[in-house]
Amino acid sequence: MSTTEPPSSGRQPSGAEPSLRPARVTPVPLSALAELIGAPAQDFGTVLLTGVSLDSRAVEPADLYLALPGASTHGAQYAGQAVAAGAVAIVTDDDGARLLHDLPELAGVPVLVVPSPRGVVGTAAAFVYGTGHAGLDGPPSEGPSAAAMELYAVTGTNGKTTTTYFINSLLRALDFTPGLIGTIEILAGAGAVPSRLTTPESTDVHALLALMRERGLDAASMEVSSHALSFHRVDGVQFDIAGFTNLTQDHLDLHGTMEEYFATKAKLFGPHRARRAVITVDDSWGQRLAREAAIPVTTLRTVEVSTAEVGQSREAVEQSNGPEQSDWQVRQVEKRGLGSSFILAAADGRTLRVSTGLPGSFNIANAALAVVMVLQLQEARGESAVLKRVQAALDSHDPFTLAVPGRMQLVGKSPTAIVDFAHNPDALERALVAVRSSEPESKVIVVFGATGQRDAGKRPKMGAVVARLADVVIITDDDPHDEDAASIRADVLQGARNANDEQAFGHEILEIFPRADAIVRAVELAGPQDVILVAGRGHEVWQEVKGVNHSLDDRAELRAALRRCGFTPEPVPGIES
Known part of the structure; x- marks a missing residue:
């Protein structure tokens, strides 16, 4: 999936992301940057920088080009193109310097050599764009793009995207003008730009923050994945507040173990990256993070x-999640159409009435996290009557009833x-x-698959989960990437069939591909009272097979299949069109 791409090495596999930079940047001297990143002293003359780029195709005049080592190529191989496009200096490592040695097209261009150039990308970008974030306890950095x-x-395994959308929606209800950097899109005040990574490279992050401030935005929310932390994509950014959703098995192809996965996430909760935190402590990972975090x-x-949804008693849930009292607690949950309403209660007796039109306990958790993060930051800033203002915004704007593309997105109502x-x-x-309906005759039909070249250990577990909870299981392809699609399906099928046989569920398990055909079959098997869940790809519109991107949007395929079978889909929301 797009959220697990490796770091760039100067050229990106499917084209550079659109350039989103501020129009006005105060030039900074290369000599000052060299001193900041610990590069050996040399005569830099009067070279001035106004931009930073990791991609030779995105270089603009007066840029610093960062030539980094990659999985298959070294960014130094593209230094000539970068200089031709206007780069005035290059930062690289010893291997890159050897590749650049005596290249005539680089004559007169300073080359700064540091042991680990990826480790200085965020520092360099923050310096050039003026985005060193002073936060609550000090003045903003100097310069027009600070x-x-x-x-x-927001970090965690699940819920990052929805929580950032919820934060932005609540901020708008409180009369902020917020931006967003995430999996689906980048919102910087003037239309949306599709995202290619959960978190862009740090050069783009700092340019975006400078652009947002230039456009008059006063807040921004960002998804921070474990890949972003591992690959230094948020280096140089200090967040005012960081939120944690949960931690479950994922991305072990990168991290190896859950312990390492946790340690990577925990990096966000230190004083160099965030000033304060709101941590969901529903599981042992969250409780541990709350104990070990080095910030308030x-x-x-x-x-x-x-408790009701998973069939456990409250006592069992409390026991499994530990005895600690939390600062905020979700209580009195009630169904409200597809969504829910609930009370958010503080240990000091304060309460808020909150609702969301999105289904599922996880969206209650996402909404609660968004509320507490916004509330805590406003209170930390010394704003008056914050609780009353937040409650008024919740009541008058219903900020958590919104379409989040590909996140529990309703495409049809019957079925x-x-x-x-x-x-x-x-x-x-x-x-x-x-999604399970309370109607006794309703069945759940699921279409899903697993991604290639990712954590293979979760594939049979995914199959087992779906075999247990769905009535009809249709296993198909997700993004195979360069792995054999049939072998991926076989791993998932094994888990589903084993669980179905061992526990005598008696559920129907099918293997259908390509994915569009699987979606059609799901609709053909559905009656008006049933539920169809197409899972795994969400908002994504390309399926990668053997290095080739094929157009495939689950939402479009599902709408077409509904029409073909005589059902009426929901209108296409503006954010999708």
Whole structure:
């Protein structure tokens, strides 16, 4: 999937992302940057910088080009193109310097050599764009592109995207003008730009923050994935507040173990990256993070939400999640159409009434996290009557009833047809519990697959989860990448069939490909009272097979299949069109 791409090495496989930079940047001297990143001293003359780029195709005049080592190529191989496009200096390592040695097209262009150039990308970008974020406890950095905005970060395995959308929606209800950097799109005040990575490279992050401030935005929320932390994509950014959703098995192809996965996520919760945190403590990972974080922490528990849905007693959930009292707790959950309403109660007795039109306990948790993050930051800033203002915004704007593309997105109502990004065992379980109808004759039909060249250990687990919770299981292809699609399906099928046989579920398990045919078959098997869940790809519109991108949008395919079978899909929302 697009959220797990490796770091850039100067050329990106499917084209450079659109350039989103501020129009006005105060030039900074290369000599000062060299001193900042610890490059050996040399005569830099009067070279001035106004931009930073990792991609030779995105270089603009007066840029610093960062020539980094990559998985298959070294960015130094593209230094000639970068200089031709206007780069006035290059930062690289010893291997890059050897590749650049005596190249005539680089004559007179300073080359700064550092041991680990990726480690200085964020520092360089923050310096050039003036986005060193002073936050609450100090003045904003000097310069016209300094990021004097409220910065919100959300990390965790599941829920990052929806929580950032919820934060932005609540901020708008509070009369902020917020931006967003995430999986689906980048919102910088003037239209949306599709995203290619969960978190862009740090050069783009700092340019975006400078652009947002230049356009008058006063807040921004950002998804911060474990890949972003591992590949230094948020280096040089200090968030005012960071939120944690949950931690379940995913991305072990990168991290190897859950312990390493946790350690990577935990990097966000230190003083160099965030000033304060709101941590959901529904599982042992969240509880541990709350204990170990090196910044002030507000804790949130939403376990009361999940007790009825997973068939556990409150005592069992409390026992499994630990005895700690939280600063905020979700209580009194009630169904409200597809969504829910609930009370968010503080340990000091304060309460808020909150609702969301999106289904599932996880969206209650996402909404609660968004509320507490916004509330805590406004209170930390010394704003008056914050609780009253937040409650008024919740009541008058219903900010958590909104379409989040590919996240429990309703495509049809009869049958209920939903597209969701769930692509790991925990997310699939939560989604399936959320969509199950109370109608006794209603069945759940699921279309899903697993991604190639990713954590293969979760594939049979995904199959087992779906076999347990769905009535009809249709296993198909996700993004095979360079792996054999049939072998991926076989791994998922094995888990599904083993669980179905061993526990005598008696559910129907089918293997249908390509994916568009699987979606059609799901609709053919559905009656008006049934639920169809197409999971795994969400908002994505390209399927990668053997290095080739094929147009494939689950939402479009599902709408077409509904029409073909005589059903009426929901209108296409503006954010999708």
